[in-house]
Amino acid sequence: MNVSDELRSLEATGIYRLASSRAAFLDPVRLLDESYRRFRLVPSAYYTRSFGPSNQGGDAQGMRPVTSPDRKKRKRKRQPKPRELNAVERIAEARHQEARPLLISAHKSLLEAKDLLEFLPGMIKGDGCIQDVQTSSENNFVELGSSWRAPLYEMTICFQKPHGQDEEGSCHVHRRSTPLFNKVISVEENDEAEGEFQSRLYILPKGSCFLMTDFKHIRDLIPDNSNNGYNLIVIDPPWENGCVHQKEAYPTLPNRYLLYLPVQELADPAGALLVLWITNREKLRRFVEDELLPSWGVKDTTEFYWLKVKSDGSLIGDLDLFHHRPYECLLLGYINVNKEAEPGPKFKFLQGSQVIMSVPGAHSRKPPLQKILSEFIPGPKPPRCIELFARELGSGCTSWGNEPLHFQDSMYFSEK
Ligand code: SAM
Numbered sequence: 001m002n003v004s005d006e007l008r009s010l011e012a013t014g015i016y017r018l019a020s021s022r023a024a025f026l027d028p029v030r031l032l033d034e035s036y037r038r039f040r041l042v043p044s045a046y047y048t049r050s051f052g053p054s055n056q057g058g059d060a061q062g063m064r065p066v067t068s069p070d071r072k073k074r075k076r077k078r079q080p081k082p083r084e085l086n087a088v089e090r091i092a093e094a095r096h097q098e099a100r101p102l103l104i105s106a107h108k109s110l111l112e113a114k115d116l117l118e119f120l121p122g123m124i125k126g127d128g129c130i131q132d133v134q135t136s137s138e139n140n141f142v143e144l145g146s147s148w149r150a151p152l153y154e155m156t157i158c159f160q161k162p163h164g165q166d167e168e169g170s171c172h173v174h175r176r177s178t179p180l181f182n183k184v185i186s187v188e189e190n191d192e193a194e195g196e197f198q199s200r201l202y203i204l205p206k207g208s209c210f211l212m213t214d215f216k217h218i219r220d221l222i223p224d225n226s227n228n229g230y231n232l233i234v235i236d237p238p239w240e241n242g243c244v245h246q247k248e249a250y251p252t253l254p255n256r257y258l259l260y261l262p263v264q265e266l267a268d269p270a271g272a273l274l275v276l277w278i279t280n281r282e283k284l285r286r287f288v289e290d291e292l293l294p295s296w297g298v299k300d301t302t303e304f305y306w307l308k309v310k311s312d313g314s315l316i317g318d319l320d321l322f323h324h325r326p327y328e329c330l331l332l333g334y335i336n337v338n339k340e341a342e343p344g345p346k347f348k349f350l351q352g353s354q355v356i357m358s359v360p361g362a363h364s365r366k367p368p369l370q371k372i373l374s375e376f377i378p379g380p381k382p383p384r385c386i387e388l389f390a391r392e393l394g395s396g397c398t399s400w401g402n403e404p405l406h407f408q409d410s411m412y413f414s415e416k
Pocket of ligand 1: 142213214215216236237238239250252364365366367389390392401402403
């Protein structure tokens with residue numbers, strides 16, 4: 001294989017920039033691994049959904065696959081007559097048509113990156129260490145946190161402390177117990193810690209911080225000193241959408257509750273970039289643009305797309321399928337940032353939409369964005385980051401939600 005600089009960059013940093021379009025391919029496993037010293041994520045435990053190579057043939061850009069005449073006949077019989085779109089659906093369709101050229105160009109540039117396509121299947125499998133992820137025995141933090149016992153639950157945190165300089169390399173193990181729910185728990189910068197709870201082990205990245213509570217306690221997150229506000233705020237809400245699958249995966253919140261998220265109080269007064277994951281529903285889009293973002297004081301918004309691909313680079317579904325787009329949208333905007341002011345040397349204003357591509361992991365698990373967005377985040381470097389409705393932890397980030405330890409279970413990791 002002819003290895004390009006971009007592929008070397010993917011191996012080293014988790015990001016492959018596709019120079020011919022405003023797009024990048026990410027490997028979330030490599031990006032998340034940067035938070036760990038003694039552990040690493042097991043690729044087979046991250047890439048758990050079977051997005052095997054496309055067997056439909058046809059155009060890998062996700063346009064309707066080319067089918068044999070026989071298949072076409074059978075399909076035509078079963079398919080109901082397409083109904084006309086209503087007014088709201090027509091707006092959604094127009095939005096899709098606007099995004100389509102950018103998505104197609106991003107995907108085309110991925111298909112032209114032959115070294116990346118050859119690399120992908122191995123990247124998904126990892127070094128052959130296949131971890132059998134038995135999610136049935138996991139702790140259900142959403143349930144535990146809402147029980148009357150929640151204030152009584154404790155986690156025992158074990159962390160390694162190096163001895164003095166004369167005994168280089170050796171360390172003692174320290175243990176401390178702490179209430180698990182409704183309490184901010186921080187891990188020191190130098191090494192990851194291991195948390196024991198109900199016979200399971202959780203890997204806590206160095207320099208991470210989390211608060212596991214229900215929405216009712218969200219204000220406990222507000223920093224005592226506004227100078228400790230956050231420069232990057234990532235929000236992936238449990239939007240209501242009437243989809244049965246989603247109801248099984250996690251509880252949802254009425255959309256209007258999000259008007260009460262204390263976003264202004266979390267943001268650094270010197271400037272913050274806000275990233276909001278949204279669904280493709282037009283009604284939700286209107287609420288977000290007309291009410292939610294203005295109420296949070298978010299300005300200068302730009303839209304990004306997360307295009308989901310399989311291990312052979314083809315899209316996970318037909319690009320034009322109305323209710324099942326193979327992409328998700330995220331809106332990015334600024335709080336407390338004056339666009340007219342001179343930006344700092346390491347800060348660029350976002351300009352124009354971009355496409356991020358990756359092979360998806362578990363249901364609703366989003367790729368980590370901090371690194372790819374770093375040049376667009378105002379304020380100090382490294383930035384202070386917070387993720388709301390998080391299901392995992394990261395170095396230098398505060399994670400809040402009712403299950404931020406979900407993907408920290410040791411079954412997703414192996415020791416280096
Ligand atoms: N960003 C996450 C990821 O990449 O894995 C997915 C977040 S998921 C869309 C929404 C999360 O919000 C779920 O973990 C869900 O349990 C949590 N959630 C739902 N209702 C909540 C509530 N009332 N308070 C706190 N978190 C809640």
